[in-house]
Amino acid sequence: MLEQPAIEAKKVFKSFKTVQAVKGVDLQIERGHFVAILGPNGAGKTTLVEMIEGIQTPDSGEIKVLGKTWKNHSAELHREIGLCLQDTRFIDKLRVIETLRLFGSFYGLHNDRVEEVIDLVGLDEKRRAYVVNLSGGQKQRLAIGLSLLNKPAILLLDEPTTGLDPNARREIWAILNRMKEESNATLLLTTHYMEEAEQLCDYVIIMDQGIILKEGTKNELLGEKKSLDDLFIDLTGRHLNE
Amino acid sequence: MSNRLRARQLGLLIASNFREIVREPGVLFWGIGFPILMSLGLGIAFTKKPNEIRKIAVVTPFEMVLKDTVVVSDKHLGSTTFIFEKMSWDNALVLLKRGNFNLILDQKDGQLQYHFDPMNPDAQLCFLKLSRMFQGKPEILPENAGQIQPLTVSGTRYIDFFIPGILSMGVMMSCMWGLSYGLIDKRSKKLLRRMVATPMKKSYFLLSMITVRIGMNFVESLLLVLFAWLAFGINIHVSLPALLLIFMAGNFAFAGLAVLVSSRTANTEVGNGFINAIVFPMMIMSGIFFSYHNFPDWAIPVIKLLPLTMLADGVRSIFIEGAGLFQVAQPILILTALGTLLFSAGLKVFRWY
Ligand SMILES: Nc1ncnc2c1ncn2[C@@H]1O[C@H](COP(=O)(O)OP(=O)(O)OP(=O)(O)O)[C@@H](O)[C@H]1O
Ligand SMILES: [Mg+2]
Numbered sequence A: 001m002l003e004q005p006a007i008e009a010k011k012v013f014k015s016f017k018t019v020q021a022v023k024g025v026d027l028q029i030e031r032g033h034f035v036a037i038l039g040p041n042g043a044g045k046t047t048l049v050e051m052i053e054g055i056q057t058p059d060s061g062e063i064k065v066l067g068k069t070w071k072n073h074s075a076e077l078h079r080e081i082g083l084c085l086q087d088t089r090f091i092d093k094l095r096v097i098e099t100l101r102l103f104g105s106f107y108g109l110h111n112d113r114v115e116e117v118i119d120l121v122g123l124d125e126k127r128r129a130y131v132v133n134l135s136g137g138q139k140q141r142l143a144i145g146l147s148l149l150n151k152p153a154i155l156l157l158d159e160p161t162t163g164l165d166p167n168a169r170r171e172i173w174a175i176l177n178r179m180k181e182e183s184n185a186t187l188l189l190t191t192h193y194m195e196e197a198e199q200l201c202d203y204v205i206i207m208d209q210g211i212i213l214k215e216g217t218k219n220e221l222l223g224e225k226k227s228l229d230d231l232f233i234d235l236t237g238r239h240l241n242e
Numbered sequence B: 001m002s003n004r005l006r007a008r009q010l011g012l013l014i015a016s017n018f019r020e021i022v023r024e025p026g027v028l029f030w031g032i033g034f035p036i037l038m039s040l041g042l043g044i045a046f047t048k049k050p051n052e053i054r055k056i057a058v059v060t061p062f063e064m065v066l067k068d069t070v071v072v073s074d075k076h077l078g079s080t081t082f083i084f085e086k087m088s089w090d091n092a093l094v095l096l097k098r099g100n101f102n103l104i105l106d107q108k109d110g111q112l113q114y115h116f117d118p119m120n121p122d123a124q125l126c127f128l129k130l131s132r133m134f135q136g137k138p139e140i141l142p143e144n145a146g147q148i149q150p151l152t153v154s155g156t157r158y159i160d161f162f163i164p165g166i167l168s169m170g171v172m173m174s175c176m177w178g179l180s181y182g183l184i185d186k187r188s189k190k191l192l193r194r195m196v197a198t199p200m201k202k203s204y205f206l207l208s209m210i211t212v213r214i215g216m217n218f219v220e221s222l223l224l225v226l227f228a229w230l231a232f233g234i235n236i237h238v239s240l241p242a243l244l245l246i247f248m249a250g251n252f253a254f255a256g257l258a259v260l261v262s263s264r265t266a267n268t269e270v271g272n273g274f275i276n277a278i279v280f281p282m283m284i285m286s287g288i289f290f291s292y293h294n295f296p297d298w299a300i301p302v303i304k305l306l307p308l309t310m311l312a313d314g315v316r317s318i319f320i321e322g323a324g325l326f327q328v329a330q331p332i333l334i335l336t337a338l339g340t341l342l343f344s345a346g347l348k349v350f351r352w353y
Helices: A045-052 A070-080 A096-106 A111-120 A136-148 A166-182 A194-200 A218-222 A228-236 B003-022 B025-045 B089-098 B121-134 B158-188 B191-196 B202-232 B240-261 B268-285 B297-303 B307-320 B329-349
Strands: A007-015 A020-029 A034-038 A060-065 A081-084 A154-158 A186-191 A203-208 A211-217 B051-059 B069-072 B079-087 B104-108 B111-115
Touching: A007 A045, A020 A045, A020 A203, A020 A211, A034 A045, A034 A194, A045 A060, A045 A154, A045 A186, A060 A070, A070 A081, A081 A136, A096 A111, A096 A136, A096 B003, A111 A136, A136 A154, A136 A166, A166 A186, A166 A194, A186 A194, A194 A228, A203 A218, A203 A228, A211 A218, A211 A228, A218 A228, B003 B025, B003 B202, B025 B158, B025 B202, B051 B089, B051 B121, B069 B121, B079 B089, B079 B121, B089 B104, B111 B121, B158 B191, B158 B202, B158 B240, B158 B268, B158 B307, B202 B240, B240 B268, B240 B307, B240 B329, B268 B307, B307 B329
Parallel strands: A034 A186, A034 A203, A081 A154, A154 A186, B051 B079, B051 B104
Antiparallel strands: A007 A020, A007 A060, A203 A211, B069 B079, B104 B111
């Protein structure tokens, strides 16, 4: 049997009261690929990713993850995916290690896996710190650690580095690059940063106002353009970080 | 997942909820310290003082010779000290409005005149005592009108009425604020949706929050009763099964209410208003601070249906009247049924995202 793509979306639409957030998105992501959705604020990135995560349901269209729909397979899919929501907060007065153990228990995992993850995201020094006292970068590394606990087949990260300084951002890229080498997980992340898409991903989807403007490998997209930034201005007439 | 791993999940959920609560020092004070301080304050305020002081405004000019203070002793009712303060009529009226006095005395054509609000029972009492003093009969009761037998045994004092009330109110407050607010806060932080994006068992999550809350309520109530026993000697030889069961039933009812209240909103301010709208009327009407028999007759059957009334009345009858399991079976069953109903309704509409 042919292996199903990791993520598949067909003609997906989603509106809120007055806004059409996602207007007919088609998407196919193969297993093991690292894909970035690049787009400005309000492009519909979160809405699209949350539909893939099974948190929101599309108004119309179909979404399949690992060949399965959320409607009938949510329990299995929850075990297979890892995710990082845009600006989630955890329990303030719980320690880093306690938070990881708690989430580990949801997957039936033991403390040895928790120790692996705490090393992987470099929070060993902070293991006894309360979550509320972590810096922005450390919080984000914790969030990524939580999403990696179950060794997910698909990792979905919504703006994992927004608001972090360049150093903290590079630390997160290093974690994800290591994951790329060590596993054949699929990664889908959203970002405003060209550099992030370039550093991490083989495939880039440019999205604005609910539709996909252009997609392809870095080289395909760039063509004769000097950078993704130029390409974006070309496509929309504005800067990405406006 | 094996049973052992499931049990571990539930255990860790309970531990995290517990830690979240006890690591917030304010929670311990407001949950445990505050009810105890309040009962101490009210217990002292409502314990009858052996010497009562009554201030009377006397309007000048006053013809009769009047000492500044007059002490009237009574072997049953304790002594009363009248303090007379002379002032102008206008001044007296202002101070009466402010609550400094509740009676103004003046004299017209040699006649004493008492000015007070006849609807105010305290002013009435002051009038009776004062007029009797002027008639030279310090005892309030006329002779051979019967005898005063003072009731000072435990069970008849205000504090005996109050402790079961504040215990019940504590259960309501803790469930409504602790549980509802906790759930709404987790929803607004997107933590709920993060948690249900894992294979976590949703029922374990709610169960752990409720378990921890009931456990905290148990400790709080135990400390309150212990305190009231040591400080005021309230009766603690009560039916333990009855007390435990009605306590659990009350907790269950309010936990259900809390889940229902917090089932939809992600906005803590909306939650705030909602919780207040439920908690505040019950606090006033359910006979926590004073008996609901002060309300009009038509309202009483309605008041008796409020969950806080059922709980407070039940706990009170156990402590004061020595009621057993059988006497409080009805409120226990109703509260349990109510809890089940509210909880399942809440779960039906519960929004995790
Ligand atoms: N729950 C909601 N109710 C109403 N409108 C919404 C809701 N969620 C998103 N929107 C709207 O849908 C559009 C797309 O929002 P979305 O959050 O998907 O954008 P985004 O690309 O993730 O933006 P950002 O980079 O700022 O995170 C926006 O106009 C937003 O206002
Ligand atoms: Mg977003």
